[in-house]
Amino acid sequence: xxxxxLRSDLRALAASPRELWIVYLMKFLESVGYFTxxxxxxxxxxxxxxxxxxxAAGVTGTWTSAISIFVFVAGFIADAMGxxxxxxxxxxxxxxxxxxxxxxxSLPAAYVALALGVWGVGSMKPTMNAAVRNFAAPAAxxxxxxxxxxxxxxxxxxxxxxxxxxxxxxxxxxxLGDAQLSAAQCIFLVGGVCSTINVLxxxxxxxNPPGAAPPATDRERNPLLIAKEVLVEKxxxxxxxxxxxxxxxxxxxxHAHLTWPKYTLRSFGDDFEFAYYWSLNPLLVILLTPAAxxxxxRFPPYPVIVFGSxxxxxxxxxxxxxxxxxxxxxxxxxxxxxxxxxxxxxxxYTATIAPRGRESSYMGLSEVPLFLAKPVAAVVSxxxxxxxxxxxxxxxxxxxxxxxxAFTLAAPVVxxxxxxxxxxxxxxx
Numbered sequence: 001x002x003x004x005x006l007r008s009d010l011r012a013l014a015a016s017p018r019e020l021w022i023v024y025l026m027k028f029l030e031s032v033g034y035f036t037x038x039x040x041x042x043x044x045x046x047x048x049x050x051x052x053x054x055x056a057a058g059v060t061g062t063w064t065s066a067i068s069i070f071v072f073v074a075g076f077i078a079d080a081m082g083x084x085x086x087x088x089x090x091x092x093x094x095x096x097x098x099x100x101x102x103x104x105x106s107l108p109a110a111y112v113a114l115a116l117g118v119w120g121v122g123s124m125k126p127t128m129n130a131a132v133r134n135f136a137a138p139a140a141x142x143x144x145x146x147x148x149x150x151x152x153x154x155x156x157x158x159x160x161x162x163x164x165x166x167x168x169x170x171x172x173x174x175x176l177g178d179a180q181l182s183a184a185q186c187i188f189l190v191g192g193v194c195s196t197i198n199v200l201x202x203x204x205x206x207x208n209p210p211g212a213a214p215p216a217t218d219r220e221r222n223p224l225l226i227a228k229e230v231l232v233e234k235x236x237x238x239x240x241x242x243x244x245x246x247x248x249x250x251x252x253x254x255h256a257h258l259t260w261p262k263y264t265l266r267s268f269g270d271d272f273e274f275a276y277y278w279s280l281n282p283l284l285v286i287l288l289t290p291a292a293x294x295x296x297x298r299f300p301p302y303p304v305i306v307f308g309s310x311x312x313x314x315x316x317x318x319x320x321x322x323x324x325x326x327x328x329x330x331x332x333x334x335x336x337x338x339x340x341x342x343x344x345x346x347x348x349y350t351a352t353i354a355p356r357g358r359e360s361s362y363m364g365l366s367e368v369p370l371f372l373a374k375p376v377a378a379v380v381s382x383x384x385x386x387x388x389x390x391x392x393x394x395x396x397x398x399x400x401x402x403x404x405x406a407f408t409l410a411a412p413v414v415x416x417x418x419x420x421x422x423x424x425x426x427x428x429x
Contacts, residue, residue, distance in 0.1 A: 012140035013147070017209035020135035020144065023128055024151050026087065026198045030124050031155020033098060033191030036162050038064075044184035049107045063114050068367060070122025075364025078127040083134060086127045088202035093120025095195035102189035103179050120195070126363035129347055133354075135209065141352065142301075146293035146344040153282040153289075160279065163187060239353055239362065240369070242422045246346065247369040248411035249309045251377050252316065252335060255404055256281075258381040260328070263389050263397055267323050277325075277332060284336040292340045301349035302422070308341025309412040316405035320398050 013020075041063065045056040078086035097117020104110040128148075136144030170183040181189065256278070264274045296304045315334035318327045354362035388400035415422065 010143075012137050013143055016137045016140060016144070017135055017206070019205050019209045020132065022201050022205055023087075023131045023135065024148065026091070026201050027128055027148060028151045028155045029194035029198050029201075030094070030128075031152050032158050032162070033094060033194040034121060035156045035159040036187050037098065037101075037191050039159055039163060040184050040187050044182070044188075045107075045110075048182050048184060049110075051107075059111075059114075063118070066115075066118045067122045070119055071125060071364050071367045073364070074119070074123030075126040075130075075361040078123060078130065078364075079361050082207060083127060083131045084202060084205045084207050086123060087131070087205070088199065090120040090123045090127060091195055091198035091202050093117055094124070095120075095192060095199055098188050098192035098195055102181065102185045102192050104185070105179075125367075126361075129350070129363040132347070133352070142297045142345065142348050143290070143293050145347040146289045148347065149344040150286050150289045153285045157279070157282045157286065162190060166190075233355075235353065235355075236362070236365075238422060239350070240365070242415070243350075243366045244369040245411045245414055245422075246305070246309065246342075247373050248408055249312050249342070251373055252312060252404075252408055254373075254377040255316075255381060256335070258377065259385060259400075259404075260331075262385055263319075263400075264328060266389055266391060266395070267397060268325060272325075277328065280329070280332045281336045281339075284333065285340055288337070289340050289344060293344060296341065296345070301345040301352070302419070304345045305342040305349060306412050306415045306419075308338045308343075308345070309415065310338070310409070311341065312338030313405060313409040313412060314338075316401050316408055320402035320405055323397050 038060075041060050042056040045051040045059055051059070074086075074090075081089075094117050097113050097115075097120065100113035100116060101110060104113050132144050132148050133141065166187050167183045170181070170186045173180055173182050174186060175181075260278075261274045264272045264277075312335050315331050315338060318330040318334065321327065350362050350366050384400045384403070389395050389397045
């Protein structure tokens with residue numbers, strides 16, 4: 001990699017308006033709040049309210065599904081109201097929800113807090129993605145999205161020390177005024193503070209900073225009209241076909257969280273520290289993403305996404321050939337290298353293929369295939385574990401991973417054969 005290329009990217013990014021850096025800081029704070037809450041919510045429901053494992057998982061699943069549903073419609077509304085107002089309302093929603101959750105005295109109050117924060121979490125993602133596209137200098141769009149991805153993973157990485165230390169420090173709870181908070185509620189309070197800071201950051205943004213896209217006209221501010229116009233565009237449906245294929249690759253991460261942990265515990269023993277090994281993934285993403293983007297920035301997104309997808313798909317075959325700790329480490333490292341290539345460029349591909357003023361809509365709708373596939377992946381994961389890697393009885397985990405790898409590899413293979421059709425909208429954009 002040329003150091004000069006990396007410096008050039010940084011100089012181009014430095015020419016972007018301050019709003020881009022505000023979005024980066026907001027993304028980091030939102031990632032801290034979201035990932036700590038996502039990891040702690042099942043434990044909170046079980047520890048604080050004696051909810052069963054099945055009940056806690058059901059509530060958490062309902063919460064994440066509601067977020068996914070709001071992601072779909074949030075894009076249209078964000079495009080209609082503009083980035084600043086959309087981010088401000090989203091930050092207010094998450095701040096109110098997380099603060100109320102931190103001080104919830106009962107289970108019904110916790111449900112209300114979760115409901116109030118759903119809109120904010122769901123609308124943050126498409127709106128922030130669109131903001132990076134709007135505010136990044138034209139010469140720095142690819143690098144801008146890679147840095148955005150690094151910031152998200154920095155927030156994700158922070159959940160480990162926050163959760164571990166808070167559960168130790170506040171094991172017996174803590175008193176704040178008249179409220180007695182559990183360790184989980186103290187963690188939610190951290191997220192609430194992060195969201196409150198995001199409210200102030202959103203207020204500090206300018207509606208239309210220099211170099212950003214001009215505001216939409218009154219006609220363009222109708223969310224229903226925006227939805228209608230997006231859904232009749234041929235470019236949009238080609239884009240959805242591409243994202244649908246890529247979903248097969250993205251499902252590897254579902255198996256990494258649903259299938260791989262139980263596979264490791266049943267293959268290497270109940271004391272295997274799978275979470276410690278998985279931390280390699282965000283760490284590699286943080287360290288290598290800027291370099292990977294500097295290396296590939298002269299290439300259009302499509303071929304880089306396909307190449308990265310092949311690498312990610314191949315990673316699964318390491319466990320298909322060997323049931324060892326070393327094979328799992330190879331899986332994580334190779335998967336991360338592929339992710340570093342394709343995931344940031346997917347943000348760029350989505351933002352650049354979308355017509356001006358429709359970036360949030362495209363970002364939101366790009367999550368539809370993954371949302372529909374997640375329940376299927378959960379069912380498949382459970383069936384494969386019971387069939388090939390049960391808690392008791394004969395096991396054949398290599399076959400399980402070979403099947404998963406074959407389905408995953410099918411996606412980039414189809415992308416290669418349909419490149420002329422799928423890549424054409426990107427080149428036109």
